[in-house]
Amino acid sequence: IKLRKVCVSSLGAEVHGMKVAKMIDADFKTQVNFKPHQYELVYLMGFYFAWTGDQAQDAGILRAEMDNLNTPAHKVIHWIGTDIMQFKKGIPQIVQEGYIKNWNQLGVKHWCECDYTQQELKELGIDAEIVPLPATLYDMTLLPKEFTVGVYMPNGWEKFHNIDLIKEVIKEMPDVNFKFFGGTNVPDKKHKKLDPDNLEWCGVIPNDKMGDFIEKCSCLLRITEHDGFPISIAEFASAGRSIVFNRKVPYGIEVGSNKKSVVSGIKKAKNLKAAERLIASEHYKKVHDLKKFKTRINKETEYNPKEYWEDRADSWDKGEGSAPTGIEKALLKIIKKERPLSIIDVGCGNGRFVKLLTKSDNIRNGFSPSYLGIDISENLIDICKQ
Numbered sequence: 001i002k003l004r005k006v007c008v009s010s011l012g013a014e015v016h017g018m019k020v021a022k023m024i025d026a027d028f029k030t031q032v033n034f035k036p037h038q039y040e041l042v043y044l045m046g047f048y049f050a051w052t053g054d055q056a057q058d059a060g061i062l063r064a065e066m067d068n069l070n071t072p073a074h075k076v077i078h079w080i081g082t083d084i085m086q087f088k089k090g091i092p093q094i095v096q097e098g099y100i101k102n103w104n105q106l107g108v109k110h111w112c113e114c115d116y117t118q119q120e121l122k123e124l125g126i127d128a129e130i131v132p133l134p135a136t137l138y139d140m141t142l143l144p145k146e147f148t149v150g151v152y153m154p155n156g157w158e159k160f161h162n163i164d165l166i167k168e169v170i171k172e173m174p175d176v177n178f179k180f181f182g183g184t185n186v187p188d189k190k191h192k193k194l195d196p197d198n199l200e201w202c203g204v205i206p207n208d209k210m211g212d213f214i215e216k217c218s219c220l221l222r223i224t225e226h227d228g229f230p231i232s233i234a235e236f237a238s239a240g241r242s243i244v245f246n247r248k249v250p251y252g253i254e255v256g257s258n259k260k261s262v263v264s265g266i267k268k269a270k271n272l273k274a275a276e277r278l279i280a281s282e283h284y285k286k287v288h289d290l291k292k293f294k295t296r297i298n299k300e301t302e303y304n305p306k307e308y309w310e311d312r313a314d315s316w317d318k319g320e321g322s323a324p325t326g327i328e329k330a331l332l333k334i335i336k337k338e339r340p341l342s343i344i345d346v347g348c349g350n351g352r353f354v355k356l357l358t359k360s361d362n363i364r365n366g367f368s369p370s371y372l373g374i375d376i377s378e379n380l381i382d383i384c385k386q
Helices: 014-023 055-069 081-090 093-106 115-123 163-172 207-215 231-238 259-270 274-287 290-301 305-318 325-338 354-358 378-385
Strands: 006-009 041-045 074-078 109-112 148-152 177-181 199-201 219-222 242-245 342-346 370-374
Touching (some): 006 014, 014 041, 041 055, 055 093, 081 115, 109 115, 163 259, 219 231, 219 259, 231 242, 231 274, 242 259, 242 274, 305 378, 342 354, 354 370
Parallel strands (some): 006 041, 041 074, 074 109, 148 177, 148 219, 177 199, 342 370
Protein backbone atom coordinates (compact mmCIF):
# COMPACT_ATOMS: atom_id res chain seq x y z
CA ILE A 1 0.00 0.00 0.00
CA LYS A 2 1.51 3.26 -1.12
CA LEU A 3 2.15 5.83 1.61
CA ARG A 4 0.87 9.13 0.26
CA LYS A 5 1.66 12.64 1.47
CA VAL A 6 -1.75 14.11 0.62
CA CYS A 7 -5.25 13.19 1.74
CA VAL A 8 -8.31 14.65 0.03
CA SER A 9 -11.43 14.88 2.16
CA SER A 10 -15.00 15.94 1.50
CA LEU A 11 -18.13 15.63 3.58
CA GLY A 12 -20.46 16.87 0.87
CA ALA A 13 -18.90 16.18 -2.53
CA GLU A 14 -17.39 12.72 -2.14
CA VAL A 15 -17.63 11.76 -5.82
CA HIS A 16 -15.78 14.89 -6.96
CA GLY A 17 -13.34 14.59 -4.06
CA MET A 18 -12.49 11.00 -5.02
CA LYS A 19 -12.05 12.05 -8.65
CA VAL A 20 -9.54 14.76 -7.68
CA ALA A 21 -7.75 12.34 -5.32
CA LYS A 22 -7.25 9.90 -8.20
CA MET A 23 -6.05 12.68 -10.50
CA ILE A 24 -3.33 13.81 -8.07
CA ASP A 25 -2.50 10.32 -6.69
CA ALA A 26 -3.71 11.13 -3.18
CA ASP A 27 -5.70 9.19 -0.60
CA PHE A 28 -9.36 10.00 -0.01
CA LYS A 29 -11.01 9.82 3.40
CA THR A 30 -14.31 11.30 4.54
CA GLN A 31 -12.96 11.49 8.10
CA VAL A 32 -9.19 11.99 8.02
CA ASN A 33 -8.58 11.80 11.76
CA PHE A 34 -10.62 8.64 12.32
CA LYS A 35 -7.26 6.88 12.62
CA PRO A 36 -3.72 8.21 13.23
CA HIS A 37 -1.97 9.39 10.07
CA GLN A 38 1.24 10.96 8.78
CA TYR A 39 -0.18 13.09 5.97
CA GLU A 40 1.70 16.26 5.15
CA LEU A 41 -1.38 17.92 3.62
CA VAL A 42 -5.08 17.54 4.33
CA TYR A 43 -6.98 19.01 1.39
CA LEU A 44 -10.65 19.59 2.16
CA MET A 45 -13.16 20.32 -0.59
CA GLY A 46 -16.95 20.33 -0.66
CA PHE A 47 -18.25 21.21 2.81
CA TYR A 48 -21.82 21.62 1.61
CA PHE A 49 -22.74 23.45 4.80
CA ALA A 50 -26.31 22.48 5.57
CA TRP A 51 -27.48 24.12 8.79
CA THR A 52 -30.52 22.09 9.83
CA GLY A 53 -31.47 23.90 13.04
CA ASP A 54 -31.20 20.61 14.95
CA GLN A 55 -28.60 21.52 17.59
CA ALA A 56 -27.31 17.98 18.14
CA GLN A 57 -27.03 17.23 14.43
CA ASP A 58 -25.46 20.58 13.58
CA ALA A 59 -22.97 20.24 16.43
CA GLY A 60 -22.00 16.82 15.06
CA ILE A 61 -21.42 18.26 11.58
CA LEU A 62 -19.32 21.06 13.06
CA ARG A 63 -17.22 18.60 15.08
CA ALA A 64 -16.70 16.34 12.05
CA GLU A 65 -15.57 19.21 9.85
CA MET A 66 -13.25 20.66 12.46
CA ASP A 67 -11.83 17.24 13.33
CA ASN A 68 -10.64 16.86 9.74
CA LEU A 69 -8.60 20.03 10.17
CA ASN A 70 -7.39 19.49 13.74
CA THR A 71 -4.22 17.82 12.52
CA PRO A 72 -0.49 18.62 12.52
CA ALA A 73 -0.47 18.47 8.71
CA HIS A 74 -0.71 21.48 6.42
CA LYS A 75 -4.38 22.27 5.86
CA VAL A 76 -6.22 23.68 2.84
CA ILE A 77 -9.93 24.33 2.32
CA HIS A 78 -10.78 24.63 -1.37
CA TRP A 79 -14.06 26.54 -1.51
CA ILE A 80 -16.55 25.70 -4.24
CA GLY A 81 -19.61 27.76 -5.11
CA THR A 82 -22.11 25.71 -3.10
CA ASP A 83 -19.94 25.98 0.00
CA ILE A 84 -19.94 29.76 -0.19
CA MET A 85 -23.67 30.02 -0.86
CA GLN A 86 -24.62 27.78 2.04
CA PHE A 87 -22.03 29.30 4.36
CA LYS A 88 -23.51 32.75 3.66
CA LYS A 89 -27.17 31.80 3.77
CA GLY A 90 -27.40 28.53 5.64
CA ILE A 91 -25.77 29.08 9.03
CA PRO A 92 -26.05 31.83 11.67
CA GLN A 93 -23.53 34.69 11.71
CA ILE A 94 -22.18 33.72 15.12
CA VAL A 95 -21.43 30.20 13.85
CA GLN A 96 -19.70 31.63 10.76
CA GLU A 97 -17.45 33.68 13.05
CA GLY A 98 -16.70 30.57 15.11
CA TYR A 99 -15.62 28.63 12.03
CA ILE A 100 -13.35 31.44 10.84
CA LYS A 101 -11.77 31.84 14.30
CA ASN A 102 -11.03 28.11 14.49
CA TRP A 103 -9.55 28.05 11.00
CA ASN A 104 -7.27 30.98 11.86
CA GLN A 105 -6.08 29.26 15.02
CA LEU A 106 -5.41 26.02 13.12
CA GLY A 107 -3.40 27.78 10.40
CA VAL A 108 -5.79 26.75 7.61
CA LYS A 109 -5.16 28.12 4.11
CA HIS A 110 -8.11 28.97 1.88
CA TRP A 111 -8.27 28.42 -1.87
CA CYS A 112 -11.06 29.30 -4.28
CA GLU A 113 -11.88 28.81 -7.94
CA CYS A 114 -11.98 32.30 -9.46
CA ASP A 115 -12.05 36.06 -8.85
CA TYR A 116 -15.74 36.40 -7.99
CA THR A 117 -15.67 33.62 -5.39
CA GLN A 118 -12.51 35.22 -3.96
CA GLN A 119 -14.42 38.49 -3.56
CA GLU A 120 -17.37 36.74 -1.86
CA LEU A 121 -15.01 35.10 0.62
CA LYS A 122 -13.28 38.41 1.28
CA GLU A 123 -16.66 39.90 2.21
CA LEU A 124 -17.03 37.06 4.73
CA GLY A 125 -13.64 37.87 6.26
CA ILE A 126 -11.74 35.04 4.56
CA ASP A 127 -8.61 35.70 2.48
CA ALA A 128 -8.40 33.09 -0.26
CA GLU A 129 -5.92 32.35 -3.04
CA ILE A 130 -7.24 31.55 -6.53
CA VAL A 131 -6.21 27.99 -7.43
CA PRO A 132 -8.24 26.60 -10.39
CA LEU A 133 -9.28 22.96 -9.99
CA PRO A 134 -7.95 20.44 -12.51
CA ALA A 135 -10.36 19.30 -15.20
CA THR A 136 -10.57 16.46 -17.69
CA LEU A 137 -9.56 18.28 -20.86
CA TYR A 138 -10.46 17.29 -24.41
CA ASP A 139 -9.13 17.87 -27.92
CA MET A 140 -10.97 20.44 -29.96
CA THR A 141 -13.31 18.66 -32.38
CA LEU A 142 -15.77 19.66 -35.11
CA LEU A 143 -19.21 20.82 -33.97
CA PRO A 144 -22.28 18.67 -34.70
CA LYS A 145 -24.22 19.50 -37.89
CA GLU A 146 -27.23 20.71 -35.89
CA PHE A 147 -26.57 23.36 -33.23
CA THR A 148 -27.05 21.61 -29.87
CA VAL A 149 -26.95 23.04 -26.35
CA GLY A 150 -25.95 20.95 -23.33
CA VAL A 151 -27.58 21.92 -20.01
CA TYR A 152 -26.50 20.48 -16.64
CA MET A 153 -29.69 19.60 -14.74
CA PRO A 154 -29.07 17.37 -11.68
CA ASN A 155 -31.86 15.86 -9.60
CA GLY A 156 -33.18 17.96 -6.75
CA TRP A 157 -31.47 21.10 -8.08
CA GLU A 158 -33.86 21.92 -10.92
CA LYS A 159 -34.99 25.19 -9.32
CA PHE A 160 -31.38 26.18 -8.57
CA HIS A 161 -30.56 25.59 -12.26
CA ASN A 162 -33.60 27.60 -13.43
CA ILE A 163 -35.36 24.75 -15.23
CA ASP A 164 -38.56 26.77 -15.85
CA LEU A 165 -36.62 29.63 -17.45
CA ILE A 166 -34.58 27.25 -19.59
CA LYS A 167 -37.72 25.44 -20.80
CA GLU A 168 -39.12 28.84 -21.88
CA VAL A 169 -35.90 29.44 -23.82
CA ILE A 170 -36.17 26.00 -25.43
CA LYS A 171 -39.72 26.74 -26.65
CA GLU A 172 -38.51 30.09 -27.99
CA MET A 173 -35.78 28.39 -30.05
CA PRO A 174 -37.38 25.40 -31.88
CA ASP A 175 -34.50 25.29 -34.40
CA VAL A 176 -31.96 24.50 -31.63
CA ASN A 177 -31.59 21.11 -29.92
CA PHE A 178 -31.18 20.96 -26.14
CA LYS A 179 -29.82 18.11 -24.04
CA PHE A 180 -30.33 17.94 -20.24
CA PHE A 181 -27.62 15.89 -18.52
CA GLY A 182 -26.56 15.06 -14.96
CA GLY A 183 -29.87 13.82 -13.51
CA THR A 184 -30.55 10.20 -12.64
CA ASN A 185 -34.32 10.50 -13.09
CA VAL A 186 -35.42 10.87 -16.70
CA PRO A 187 -39.12 11.86 -16.94
CA ASP A 188 -41.56 9.13 -17.98
CA LYS A 189 -43.51 9.29 -21.26
CA LYS A 190 -46.44 11.10 -19.65
CA HIS A 191 -44.25 13.94 -18.36
CA LYS A 192 -42.04 14.01 -21.45
CA LYS A 193 -45.12 14.98 -23.50
CA LEU A 194 -45.18 18.24 -21.55
CA ASP A 195 -41.64 19.06 -22.71
CA PRO A 196 -40.75 20.78 -26.01
CA ASP A 197 -39.88 18.41 -28.89
CA ASN A 198 -36.35 19.83 -29.12
CA LEU A 199 -35.46 18.77 -25.54
CA GLU A 200 -33.75 15.44 -24.82
CA TRP A 201 -33.14 14.09 -21.30
CA CYS A 202 -29.80 12.24 -21.31
CA GLY A 203 -29.44 11.31 -17.63
CA VAL A 204 -26.11 10.90 -15.87
CA ILE A 205 -23.10 10.81 -18.20
CA PRO A 206 -20.32 8.49 -16.93
CA ASN A 207 -16.86 10.06 -16.74
CA ASP A 208 -15.52 7.85 -19.53
CA LYS A 209 -18.41 8.88 -21.82
CA MET A 210 -18.28 12.62 -21.14
CA GLY A 211 -16.02 13.31 -24.11
CA ASP A 212 -18.48 11.56 -26.45
CA PHE A 213 -21.36 13.57 -24.99
CA ILE A 214 -19.53 16.89 -25.43
CA GLU A 215 -18.87 16.04 -29.08
CA LYS A 216 -22.65 15.94 -29.61
CA CYS A 217 -23.00 19.46 -28.19
CA SER A 218 -22.12 22.85 -29.70
CA CYS A 219 -22.50 24.88 -26.51
CA LEU A 220 -22.83 24.66 -22.72
CA LEU A 221 -25.65 26.64 -21.09
CA ARG A 222 -25.62 27.21 -17.33
CA ILE A 223 -28.03 29.60 -15.56
CA THR A 224 -27.92 29.19 -11.79
CA GLU A 225 -29.03 31.07 -8.68
CA HIS A 226 -25.42 31.12 -7.44
CA ASP A 227 -22.26 29.48 -8.68
CA GLY A 228 -18.55 29.12 -8.34
CA PHE A 229 -16.56 28.04 -11.38
CA PRO A 230 -18.13 24.84 -12.81
CA ILE A 231 -15.64 22.26 -14.07
CA SER A 232 -18.00 21.58 -16.99
CA ILE A 233 -17.03 25.02 -18.40
CA ALA A 234 -13.39 23.96 -18.69
CA GLU A 235 -14.40 20.56 -20.12
CA PHE A 236 -16.70 21.98 -22.82
CA ALA A 237 -14.43 24.93 -23.67
CA SER A 238 -11.35 22.71 -24.03
CA ALA A 239 -13.25 20.76 -26.72
CA GLY A 240 -14.00 24.01 -28.58
CA ARG A 241 -17.56 24.43 -27.35
CA SER A 242 -18.94 27.90 -26.60
CA ILE A 243 -20.04 28.82 -23.07
CA VAL A 244 -23.21 30.73 -22.11
CA PHE A 245 -23.24 31.48 -18.37
CA ASN A 246 -24.85 34.02 -16.03
CA ARG A 247 -21.42 34.83 -14.59
CA LYS A 248 -18.48 36.51 -16.29
CA VAL A 249 -15.82 33.92 -17.19
CA PRO A 250 -12.93 34.12 -19.68
CA TYR A 251 -14.13 33.74 -23.28
CA GLY A 252 -17.67 33.00 -22.14
CA ILE A 253 -20.86 34.78 -23.18
CA GLU A 254 -22.33 36.42 -20.07
CA VAL A 255 -26.14 36.62 -19.91
CA GLY A 256 -28.77 37.68 -17.42
CA SER A 257 -31.28 35.34 -15.78
CA ASN A 258 -34.11 36.18 -18.17
CA LYS A 259 -35.41 34.66 -21.40
CA LYS A 260 -34.48 37.51 -23.74
CA SER A 261 -30.88 37.66 -22.53
CA VAL A 262 -30.37 33.87 -22.63
CA VAL A 263 -31.83 33.57 -26.15
CA SER A 264 -29.55 36.39 -27.31
CA GLY A 265 -26.54 34.67 -25.71
CA ILE A 266 -27.26 31.36 -27.46
CA LYS A 267 -27.55 33.15 -30.80
CA LYS A 268 -24.13 34.73 -30.19
CA ALA A 269 -22.71 31.31 -29.33
CA LYS A 270 -24.13 29.92 -32.57
CA ASN A 271 -22.16 32.51 -34.56
CA LEU A 272 -18.89 32.16 -32.63
CA LYS A 273 -15.97 31.61 -35.02
CA ALA A 274 -13.70 28.58 -34.79
CA ALA A 275 -10.68 30.86 -34.18
CA GLU A 276 -12.38 32.36 -31.09
CA ARG A 277 -13.24 28.91 -29.77
CA LEU A 278 -9.67 27.76 -30.33
CA ILE A 279 -8.31 30.65 -28.23
CA ALA A 280 -10.75 29.71 -25.45
CA SER A 281 -9.74 26.05 -25.70
CA GLU A 282 -6.04 26.86 -25.31
CA HIS A 283 -6.77 29.17 -22.35
CA TYR A 284 -8.69 26.56 -20.37
CA LYS A 285 -6.20 23.82 -21.14
CA LYS A 286 -3.47 26.02 -19.68
CA VAL A 287 -5.39 27.19 -16.58
CA HIS A 288 -6.87 23.80 -15.61
CA ASP A 289 -3.82 21.71 -16.44
CA LEU A 290 -3.38 18.77 -14.08
CA LYS A 291 0.43 19.09 -13.90
CA LYS A 292 0.07 22.73 -12.85
CA PHE A 293 -2.36 21.76 -10.08
CA LYS A 294 -0.13 18.91 -8.88
CA THR A 295 2.81 21.33 -8.65
CA ARG A 296 0.70 23.67 -6.50
CA ILE A 297 -0.43 20.80 -4.25
CA ASN A 298 3.14 19.53 -3.86
CA LYS A 299 4.29 23.00 -2.88
CA GLU A 300 1.92 22.82 0.10
CA THR A 301 3.56 19.62 1.33
CA GLU A 302 6.97 21.28 1.44
CA TYR A 303 7.96 22.62 4.84
CA ASN A 304 9.67 25.98 4.56
CA PRO A 305 10.04 26.97 8.22
CA LYS A 306 10.49 30.70 7.66
CA GLU A 307 7.58 30.99 5.23
CA TYR A 308 5.36 28.80 7.42
CA TRP A 309 5.96 30.75 10.64
CA GLU A 310 5.78 34.17 8.96
CA ASP A 311 2.29 33.20 7.72
CA ARG A 312 1.35 31.55 11.01
CA ALA A 313 2.60 34.30 13.37
CA ASP A 314 -0.68 36.10 14.04
CA SER A 315 -2.82 32.97 14.42
CA TRP A 316 -0.16 31.37 16.67
CA ASP A 317 -0.11 34.43 18.96
CA LYS A 318 -3.91 34.47 19.23
CA GLY A 319 -4.34 30.70 19.48
CA GLU A 320 -1.73 28.23 20.65
CA GLY A 321 1.02 30.68 21.58
CA SER A 322 0.53 30.67 25.35
CA ALA A 323 2.92 28.95 27.73
CA PRO A 324 1.65 25.47 28.77
CA THR A 325 1.49 25.06 32.56
CA GLY A 326 3.55 21.85 32.58
CA ILE A 327 6.43 23.50 30.73
CA GLU A 328 6.30 26.55 33.01
CA LYS A 329 6.74 24.36 36.09
CA ALA A 330 9.64 22.44 34.52
CA LEU A 331 11.44 25.64 33.51
CA LEU A 332 10.99 27.23 36.93
CA LYS A 333 12.48 24.17 38.58
CA ILE A 334 15.58 24.29 36.36
CA ILE A 335 16.06 28.05 36.71
CA LYS A 336 15.74 27.99 40.53
CA LYS A 337 18.39 25.28 40.64
CA GLU A 338 20.86 26.69 38.10
CA ARG A 339 20.34 30.46 38.75
CA PRO A 340 21.61 31.37 35.24
CA LEU A 341 23.09 34.80 34.49
CA SER A 342 21.73 34.72 30.95
CA ILE A 343 19.07 32.82 29.02
CA ILE A 344 18.89 32.14 25.28
CA ASP A 345 15.39 31.18 24.14
CA VAL A 346 15.82 29.40 20.78
CA GLY A 347 12.57 29.54 18.83
CA CYS A 348 11.12 32.19 21.15
CA GLY A 349 8.09 32.75 18.91
CA ASN A 350 5.77 35.38 20.34
CA GLY A 351 7.79 35.56 23.58
CA ARG A 352 5.50 33.37 25.62
CA PHE A 353 8.31 32.58 28.11
CA VAL A 354 9.80 36.10 28.42
CA LYS A 355 7.86 37.11 31.52
CA LEU A 356 8.41 33.73 33.13
CA LEU A 357 12.17 33.74 32.53
CA THR A 358 12.97 37.35 33.42
CA LYS A 359 10.33 38.83 35.68
CA SER A 360 8.80 36.06 37.77
CA ASP A 361 8.97 36.63 41.54
CA ASN A 362 9.70 32.93 41.89
CA ILE A 363 13.09 33.24 40.24
CA ARG A 364 14.21 36.85 40.79
CA ASN A 365 15.29 36.53 44.44
CA GLY A 366 18.63 38.23 44.13
CA PHE A 367 19.38 37.61 40.46
CA SER A 368 17.97 38.89 37.17
CA PRO A 369 19.11 36.90 34.12
CA SER A 370 19.51 38.67 30.79
CA TYR A 371 17.26 37.35 28.02
CA LEU A 372 17.95 36.78 24.32
CA GLY A 373 15.16 35.46 22.11
CA ILE A 374 15.88 33.99 18.67
CA ASP A 375 13.32 33.05 16.04
CA ILE A 376 13.19 32.44 12.28
CA SER A 377 10.04 34.57 11.92
CA GLU A 378 10.43 38.33 11.88
CA ASN A 379 6.68 38.66 12.44
CA LEU A 380 6.89 36.63 15.65
CA ILE A 381 9.91 38.66 16.81
CA ASP A 382 7.88 41.86 16.33
CA ILE A 383 5.09 40.39 18.49
CA CYS A 384 7.67 39.29 21.07
CA LYS A 385 9.15 42.81 21.25
CA GLN A 386 5.69 44.26 21.87
